[in-house]
Amino acid sequence: MEPILLRAKGQKDSRSITTYLANGGYTALKKALAMPAEQVIKDVKDSGLRGRGGAGFPTGVKWGFVPKDNPNPKYLICNADESEPGTFKDREIIHVDPHLLIEGMIISSYAIGANVAYIYIRGEFWREAQMLQQAIDEAYRKKYLGPNILKSGFDLDIYIHRGAGAYICGEETALIESLEGKRGQPRLKPPFPAVVGVFGCPTVVNNVETLACVPPIIDRGAAWFAGIGTERSTGTKLFSVSGHVNTPGVYEIPLGTTFREIIYELCGGIPGGRQLKAFIPGGSSAPVLPASKVDTPADFESVAEAGSMLGSGGLIVMDDTVDMVWALENLLVFYSHESCGQCTPCREGSDWALDVVRRIRRGYGRPEDLETLQRIARYASQGMTICPLGDAFCEPIRSFLNHFGHEFEALIAEGKPLPPKKQPVLPVRSGHGTFGV
Amino acid sequence: MSQPTTEPRAVARPEEVEAVTFDDAMEREIEAILARYPTKQAALLPLLWLCQDRWGWLSPGIVTAIGQRLELSPAFVEGVITFYTMYHREPRGRYLLQVCTTLSCQLCGVSPLVEHLRSKLGIDFGETTDDGRFTLLDVQCLGACGEGPVIQINNDYYTDLTVEALDEILERLS
Numbered sequence: 001m002e003p004i005l006l007r008a009k010g011q012k013d014s015r016s017i018t019t020y021l022a023n024g025g026y027t028a029l030k031k032a033l034a035m036p037a038e039q040v041i042k043d044v045k046d047s048g049l050r051g052r053g054g055a056g057f058p059t060g061v062k063w064g065f066v067p068k069d070n071p072n073p074k075y076l077i078c079n080a081d082e083s084e085p086g087t088f089k090d091r092e093i094i095h096v097d098p099h100l101l102i103e104g105m106i107i108s109s110y111a112i113g114a115n116v117a118y119i120y121i122r123g124e125f126w127r128e129a130q131m132l133q134q135a136i137d138e139a140y141r142k143k144y145l146g147p148n149i150l151k152s153g154f155d156l157d158i159y160i161h162r163g164a165g166a167y168i169c170g171e172e173t174a175l176i177e178s179l180e181g182k183r184g185q186p187r188l189k190p191p192f193p194a195v196v197g198v199f200g201c202p203t204v205v206n207n208v209e210t211l212a213c214v215p216p217i218i219d220r221g222a223a224w225f226a227g228i229g230t231e232r233s234t235g236t237k238l239f240s241v242s243g244h245v246n247t248p249g250v251y252e253i254p255l256g257t258t259f260r261e262i263i264y265e266l267c268g269g270i271p272g273g274r275q276l277k278a279f280i281p282g283g284s285s286a287p288v289l290p291a292s293k294v295d296t297p298a299d300f301e302s303v304a305e306a307g308s309m310l311g312s313g314g315l316i317v318m319d320d321t322v323d324m325v326w327a328l329e330n331l332l333v334f335y336s337h338e339s340c341g342q343c344t345p346c347r348e349g350s351d352w353a354l355d356v357v358r359r360i361r362r363g364y365g366r367p368e369d370l371e372t373l374q375r376i377a378r379y380a381s382q383g384m385t386i387c388p389l390g391d392a393f394c395e396p397i398r399s400f401l402n403h404f405g406h407e408f409e410a411l412i413a414e415g416k417p418l419p420p421k422k423q424p425v426l427p428v429r430s431g432h433g434t435f436g437v
Numbered sequence: 438m439s440q441p442t443t444e445p446r447a448v449a450r451p452e453e454v455e456a457v458t459f460d461d462a463m464e465r466e467i468e469a470i471l472a473r474y475p476t477k478q479a480a481l482l483p484l485l486w487l488c489q490d491r492w493g494w495l496s497p498g499i500v501t502a503i504g505q506r507l508e509l510s511p512a513f514v515e516g517v518i519t520f521y522t523m524y525h526r527e528p529r530g531r532y533l534l535q536v537c538t539t540l541s542c543q544l545c546g547v548s549p550l551v552e553h554l555r556s557k558l559g560i561d562f563g564e565t566t567d568d569g570r571f572t573l574l575d576v577q578c579l580g581a582c583g584e585g586p587v588i589q590i591n592n593d594y595y596t597d598l599t600v601e602a603l604d605e606i607l608e609r610l611s
Contacts, residue, residue, distance in 0.1 A: 085539045085578040123523045126592035159473040165522035181481035183520035242541035242582035249583045
């Protein structure tokens with residue numbers, strides 16, 4: 001299949017506007033500016049494009065929520081806060097073809113009527129912010145940005161806003177708070193950002209990959225895009241593959257490719273001829289799946305049916321040497337660190353769950369511990385918290401216990417510390433209580 | 438993949454940043470930042486970055502100056518700073534060794550690198566070498582999982598690391 005988002009990968013100076021124009025760049029913009037904004041939204045709706053940040057919400061529908069009669073300015077925000085463990089696809093787009101994102105942002109801003117757009121990029125991506133700024137500067141020089149773009153009467157400025165190290169700012173309302181100069185704590189919804197977003201104005205927040213899909217859709221038509229992938233998961237998707245595979249990296253494939261093909265064909269299988277034990281299909285917040293599910297097609301519906309979610313397409317592969325109690329502990333370290341602290345069930349639950357899993361690993365597990373973990377997972381997810389970070393740490397707990405509960409049980413039954421060096425132990429700057437016995 | 442060349446960070450001594458003023462060059466940058474947003478408050482994160490790039494950390498004196506410039510209380514500014522892991526409230530080393538310790542990098546073997554850094558530098562996470570050269574920090578997922586293990590040194594990512602490669606890199610950082 002021909003790559004769409006990574007078409008420029010491997011080309012010389014792929015990030016420059018010269019290369020982008022030679023590849024047919026900014027023709028979609030010309031086409032879009034000649035269309036009514038309504039038609040651009042309709043094309044994106046018809047293409048079936050679904051948000052690539054994790055939730056999979058239809059992009060055109062999200063744009064349609066922006067009220068037409070609201071007198072306030074409207075804003076587009078590109079979410080480049082890529083922080084979900086196992087996900088590194090947006091970074092790849094920026095490294096390969098930043099103009100694809102910029103053109104997508106211009107067309108999308110035109111569609112929703114925004115004259116200012118921000119790119120919220122995670123603070124660690126300093127180099128990527130520079131790459132984007134260079135692309136933005138080039139676009140200004142060619143009059144694709146600024147006042148009266150291509151004499152259409154449409155004005156747009158794009159600004160880069162750097163985050164400063166907070167996973168939660170990838171959640172759209174936390175991102176908005178952070179952009180406004182505050183602690184990045186999520187807001188209650190409704191009102192949704194489309195109605196009351198940044199600076200109290202209608203705002204659309206879209207992921208980098210989502211926006212990068214827009215120029216090809218406008219350029220080649222909604223029907224063409226809808227013809228790729230499956231009926232309800234259209235287009236190609238970038239999969240970030242990491243962990244125990246021979247050739248990790250970002251792969252662009254049609255939705256619906258099976259995980260077996262991704263792991264064993266695209267990524268050259270598992271190093272050392274070892275066996276697959278488990279994989280996390282959509283970034284660390286997605287439930288873990290056992291090796292038996294490897295023939296699941298990677299599309300939104302099939303992955304949900306298999307008991308997980310496609311999420312951001314961050315595929316973490318684990319071979320048969322991995323201690324699953326250790327892996328869950330690692331993920332809980334992440335979530336207890338990243339919980340914003342606003343909602344009690346998430347703030348306390350993530351720390352508590354980490355304490356419980358820690359003590360199990362150290363051989364001090366109690367018979368009732370698995371029930372305790374299940375109870376934490378029940379009370380910190382599914383609407384008990386303002387944002388989905390609660391679910392993000394509870395789903396791993398549930399799925400690890402569901403598929404690999406015997407490893408936890410064995411440790412508890414054994415009732416003594418693990419032999420040293422079985423798995424690396426990193427002390428965590430925690431202060432998160434004690435793992436009392 | 439070729440590794441970048443990393444410049445040392447500026448790190449002001451505490452007495453240099455007891456009270457600060459913004460010079461003309463900084464003031465021009467602040468004006469440019471303010472022009473991007475409809476509110477003054479939205480300039481807070483960029484302004485914190487600007488000051489940290491200049492002085493290396495955010496002293497109480499810097500916090501006060503930022504608060505005055507943006508009409509925010511120092512307490513509010515502190516509240517924002519403490520929410521984000523990348524702002525530093527005390528002086529750090531000229532090189533921040535930020536080691537990703539999340540799952541994918543762990544699967545790729547980041548632990549031997551950590552052990553090596555600890556014994557070689559004689560510091561643990563959160564500590565700075567006596568000569569002010571290195572600060573060792575454990576960080577959560579850096580978003581480069583396909584190239585693990587990853588260490589971010591100041592602004593640069595160093596990827597696919599081994600103990601040998603890391604030694605060569607440290608050699609170059611003075």
